[in-house]
């Protein structure tokens with residue numbers, strides 16, 4: 001699997017109208033190619049209004065771990081399924097820290113998503129303190145083990161996003177990413193995933209200036225991009241690089 005993913009995580013930005021206008025600008029210059037996969041993750045409201053566009057896929061940013069029921073304000077996997085999306089982000093560090101999402105809940109989400117044929121984009125990563133204490137690799141391996149515990153291996157995207165690199169302008173080094181990707185690959189194989197069942201992405205302050213260097217990381221299959229994906233021209237330039 002050697003295509004490169006460019007996954008835009010828009011977080012709580014862009015209304016449905018703004019999302020549509022981004023897509024129009026983006027598609028007016030984007031050259032689709034076999035070796036690139038562009039995935040946009042706007043709000044669920046935007047997803048419900050956008051429909052299909054040739055050359056790009058869509059993903060959600062979260063799903064509830066319960067199938068249905070009295071969970072006010074939450075979005076179920078069946079609701080996502082009707083949107084015909086291909087992907088769903090789970091376990092983003094903002095959700096883990098702000099909404100106390102646990103590995104257990106993430107495990108349930110992944111199970112529901114795979115049953116619904118939606119490919120999970122599982123985010124993992126260590127804090128700055130954990131990196132300083134040289135336990136980052138252990139943290140990431142443990143996150144993979146508990147988030148995937150007891151699940152049957154099937155297609156999944158793993159996004160290595162060091163928490164200290166998200167939205168800070170301070171991306172991980174090529175060496176950091178290569179080392180962690182090697183740990184991730186080993187752990188995934190240990191958990192029963194074949195090499196062609198998972199993709200490894202890097203996320204955390206990816207921009208037009210560092211994307212080319214990061215592309216040289218070992219086992220890298222693409223990027224999860226926040227801030228640098230919000231402007232269509234900037235995102236296009238990042239992908240063109």
Ligand code: PGA
Nearest residue numbers: 166167204205225226227
């Ligand atoms: P960033 O965000 O590119 O703005 O650092 C990445 C993410 O949170 O997925």
